Amino acid sequence: MGRTVMTATDDPVVLINIFKCDQRHLDELMERLAALAKVQSGLPGFVSATLHRGLNGRVAANHAVWASATDWKAMTRHPQVVAAMGPILAIATFEPHLYEPGEVTSG
DSSP: OEEEEOOGGGOOEEEEEEEEEOGGGHHHHHHHHHHHHHHHHTSTTEEEEEEEEOTTSSEEEEEEEESOHHHHHHHHHOHHHHHHHHHHHTTEEEEEEEEOOOEEEEO
16 A cells, blocks of 8 residues: 655645536536536646546546645636636535645555
8 A cells, every 4th residue: 555645745636516406417528527617728827637526426526636825816717717606506516625635545
């Protein structure tokens, strides 16, 4: 098993964003989140994004890494991101949280 501990000097932030929607909209939500991630991937500070589909059919999660909180904040105001969020907000609610990276354990 490998173990990595990221420190504050590494400076990245992790976004874990939970989206909730009606079951009938989950496929559409996943498509819209993928389109949003594609837009975000071209912005300064973007490191990675992983989308997760909830097994209950009503939630999705975005686990994204940004180089800094400043880059993440700038992304939230970018016109292309604001435009891509419009269709998402029409079918889902979301709750974003930023985290400091912590311990990573792999097997």
